[in-house]
Amino acid sequence: MFPKCLTVPLLFAATLISSAFSTRSIGDLVSQSRSYVCVIPSSYASSNGTADDSPAIQATFTKCAQDSVIVFSEGVDYNVFSPVTATNLSNVAIAVQGNLHLPQNITYVQSVVNGTSYAAGTGYWFTFSGPQIDFVGSDNVTTGWIYSYGQAWWDANTYPGTGLDNRPHLMSFNTTNGTMQYFKSSKPIGWNVQLLGSNITVTDTIIDAYSTTGSFPFNTDGFDVTATDVKILNSIIYNADDAVAVQSGSHNILFQGGTIGYQTHGMSIGSLGQNQASFANVSNIHFDDITVVNGVYASRFKSWIGGQGLAQNITWSNIRIYNVTFPIFVTQTYINQGGSQTQLENGTVTDRPNNSTVNMQNFTWANFTGTINTFQPGDGSCVTDPCWYNVGLPNLTHTEAIIIECNANNSCQDFQLSDINVFPQTMAQPRVICIDAEAELNLDLGFVCANGTYVPTL
Numbered sequence: 001m002f003p004k005c006l007t008v009p010l011l012f013a014a015t016l017i018s019s020a021f022s023t024r025s026i027g028d029l030v031s032q033s034r035s036y037v038c039v040i041p042s043s044y045a046s047s048n049g050t051a052d053d054s055p056a057i058q059a060t061f062t063k064c065a066q067d068s069v070i071v072f073s074e075g076v077d078y079n080v081f082s083p084v085t086a087t088n089l090s091n092v093a094i095a096v097q098g099n100l101h102l103p104q105n106i107t108y109v110q111s112v113v114n115g116t117s118y119a120a121g122t123g124y125w126f127t128f129s130g131p132q133i134d135f136v137g138s139d140n141v142t143t144g145w146i147y148s149y150g151q152a153w154w155d156a157n158t159y160p161g162t163g164l165d166n167r168p169h170l171m172s173f174n175t176t177n178g179t180m181q182y183f184k185s186s187k188p189i190g191w192n193v194q195l196l197g198s199n200i201t202v203t204d205t206i207i208d209a210y211s212t213t214g215s216f217p218f219n220t221d222g223f224d225v226t227a228t229d230v231k232i233l234n235s236i237i238y239n240a241d242d243a244v245a246v247q248s249g250s251h252n253i254l255f256q257g258g259t260i261g262y263q264t265h266g267m268s269i270g271s272l273g274q275n276q277a278s279f280a281n282v283s284n285i286h287f288d289d290i291t292v293v294n295g296v297y298a299s300r301f302k303s304w305i306g307g308q309g310l311a312q313n314i315t316w317s318n319i320r321i322y323n324v325t326f327p328i329f330v331t332q333t334y335i336n337q338g339g340s341q342t343q344l345e346n347g348t349v350t351d352r353p354n355n356s357t358v359n360m361q362n363f364t365w366a367n368f369t370g371t372i373n374t375f376q377p378g379d380g381s382c383v384t385d386p387c388w389y390n391v392g393l394p395n396l397t398h399t400e401a402i403i404i405e406c407n408a409n410n411s412c413q414d415f416q417l418s419d420i421n422v423f424p425q426t427m428a429q430p431r432v433i434c435i436d437a438e439a440e441l442n443l444d445l446g447f448v449c450a451n452g453t454y455v456p457t458l
């Protein structure tokens with residue numbers, strides 16, 4: 001039987017909205033071009049939270065795939081016990097006013113995810129694809145959440161594991177001319193949102209991957225971006241991997257405003273160049289006006305040893321840090337020590353020849369203020385000795401404001417650093433580690449490239 005899906009034309013919708021919805025934003029979403037309102041039914045209350053609503057959700061997305069407003073109603077809970085895949089959407093608003101719940105049975109979720117692969121574009125709990133998709137959560141902070149119950153997954157991981165097998169990614173959002181507003185994710189199992197496509201504006205995100213027990217929430221990336229012309233504005237992201245990771249094929253990305261923290265790995269470019277046969281390409285990326293609290297990195301570039309490609313015109317500006325281990329970090333010899341399900345591309349992870357580099361050009365770091373984590377550096381992701389984030393760094397003192405490791409003496413070009421006012425918690429002189437950012441290729445580098453005390457030159 002087809003689930004009760006209210007499919008109503010605009011005229012009737014207007015009445016329906018005034019009577020059934022107090023939230024004005026649903027009404028705002030209905031327009032001449034989106035005249036159908038499809039309210040997803042829920043059996044949550046009638047089943048005392050036991051029934052699976054995903055068949056009804058899937059059916060609604062199938063039936064209302066075009067020119068519609070699909071509504072998860074306010075005050076209503078939905079069990080999403082199976083992945084929802086809607087890849088033929090066109091001009092659809094998804095209003096998440098109620099709360100969505102993933103299954104709490106870890107074994108069951110693992111069995112669903114088993115055999116899927118991020119590199120092959122599968123393994124997401126929600127897959128939305130098509131032009132003009134607007135994901136609209138609730139501006140009311142108490143509702144419109146996606147609850148993934150990741151805490152139990154983090155707690156079940158035992159040292160030296162780096163996360164359970166068969167963890168789903170939460171959402172793939174692949175659109176052109178789309179938006180995402182008030183995306184709210186509570187205790188994600190792992191990765192949150194993969195953005196794909198073009199011209200996407202994301203605003204007012206809240207991601208809460210804070211572990212209440214001290215276990216480590218591995219791979220809880222906020223946004224993984226493989227897209228062009230993207231703005232991500234006013235985010236709150238408390239997680240334990242990249243808050244934002246900009247990947248190959250991304251151009252014109254702005255990440256601006258908000259606070260990231262907890263055990264975050266910050267604002268990252270990469271990792272690039274895992275597949276050694278493929279040319280990585282990233283340009284015109286700007287991270288601006290962000291507060292970073294705790295966390296391992298604030299700004300980070302990571303490309304694989306033996307990768308190839310070009311990253312150019314990348315800026316981090318107006319970054320406030322508090323207790324961050326590595327405020328400014330560049331590595332061109334990255335290796336991801338996680339399991340196969342964390343691998344972005346198909347490239348091999350061991351015994352890679354150092355036969356090329358992802359080159360970096362026109363990188364700017366401007367106006368950093370705050371404190372470097374000297375007293376309790378790093379985070380709970382450390383399961384190797386030496387720790388993955390300390391590998392290859394000579395004489396690390398955790399008073400370093402800047403760490404730049406170029407793979408070759410011509411692989412870093414036109415770097416500029418200015419107004420870097422970050423200080424160790426000891427209030428000692430900040431230091432730098434700087435390898436092969438050659439002076440002739442970096443005329444306005446802004447500091448002396450050597451290992452030792454930070455000496456600004458601008």
Ligand SMILES: *[C@@H]1O[C@H](CO)[C@@H](O)[C@H](O)[C@H]1NC(C)=O
Binds near residue numbers: 048049
């Ligand atoms: C409803 O579920 C709650 C929590 O799962 C349980 O404690 C309660 O007994 C259930 N109520 C009924 C009527 O089954």
Ligand SMILES: *[C@@H]1O[C@H](CO)[C@@H](O)[C@H](O)[C@H]1NC(C)=O
Binds near residue numbers: 105106107
């Ligand atoms: C959890 O899921 C597994 C696999 O589907 C199943 O065998 C098991 O009975 C479930 N456990 C509970 C408590 O429902």
Ligand SMILES: *[C@@H]1O[C@H](CO)[C@@H](O)[C@H](O)[C@H]1NC(C)=O
Binds near residue numbers: 110111165166
């Ligand atoms: C995944 O599937 C493989 C092959 O069917 C099986 O051997 C393995 O036990 C499964 N793992 C989990 C966690 O379900």
Ligand SMILES: *[C@@H]1O[C@H](CO)[C@@H](O)[C@H](O)[C@H]1NC(C)=O
Binds near residue numbers: 345
């Ligand atoms: C990785 O390999 C799989 C299987 O061969 C293929 O389907 C997928 O497209 C590849 N992914 C990338 C990113 O190259």
Ligand SMILES: *[C@@H]1O[C@H](CO)[C@@H](O)[C@H](O)[C@H]1NC(C)=O
Binds near residue numbers: 121129130174196197
């Ligand atoms: C994203 O959507 C476009 C257009 O619908 C499609 O061609 C492309 O394959 C999708 N990308 C992925 C990774 O699914």
Ligand SMILES: *[C@@H]1O[C@H](CO)[C@@H](O)[C@H](O)[C@H]1NC(C)=O
Binds near residue numbers: 140141142143
């Ligand atoms: C926010 O949602 C809660 C229910 O989750 C409701 O009780 C409260 O009135 C809402 N607040 C506003 C300002 O709408």
Ligand SMILES: *[C@@H]1O[C@H](CO)[C@@H](O)[C@H](O)[C@H]1NC(C)=O
Binds near residue numbers: 176177178179199
């Ligand atoms: C980007 O998408 C918005 C709708 O979200 C649209 O109004 C705008 O015209 C698009 N911009 C471009 C350059 O395509």
Ligand SMILES: *[C@@H]1O[C@H](CO)[C@@H](O)[C@H](O)[C@H]1NC(C)=O
Binds near residue numbers: 131132177
């Ligand atoms: C995106 O919006 C632009 C500007 O309105 C329009 O030219 C373009 O066709 C739209 N693209 C899609 C895929 O809707």
Ligand SMILES: *[C@@H]1O[C@H](CO)[C@@H](O)[C@H](O)[C@H]1NC(C)=O
Binds near residue numbers: 276277353355356
């Ligand atoms: C480097 O070596 C790898 C593995 O042999 C190969 O796939 C890649 O094409 C080589 N890169 C260059 C730039 O020659």
Ligand SMILES: *[C@@H]1O[C@H](CO)[C@@H](O)[C@H](O)[C@H]1NC(C)=O
Binds near residue numbers: 284313
């Ligand atoms: C560099 O990127 C910024 C966006 O971050 C863009 O406005 C600017 O035009 C780009 N500069 C060049 C030379 O392409």
Ligand SMILES: *[C@@H]1O[C@H](CO)[C@@H](O)[C@H](O)[C@H]1NC(C)=O
Binds near residue numbers: 262295377378379
């Ligand atoms: C600094 O961050 C570390 C790692 O997250 C944490 O253990 C420590 O409590 C923080 N210290 C302060 C003073 O906030």
Ligand SMILES: *[C@@H]1O[C@H](CO)[C@@H](O)[C@H](O)[C@H]1NC(C)=O
Binds near residue numbers: 312313414
């Ligand atoms: C890179 O920097 C150089 C020197 O400042 C400048 O001439 C060039 O236009 C810049 N290129 C890009 C792509 O930003």
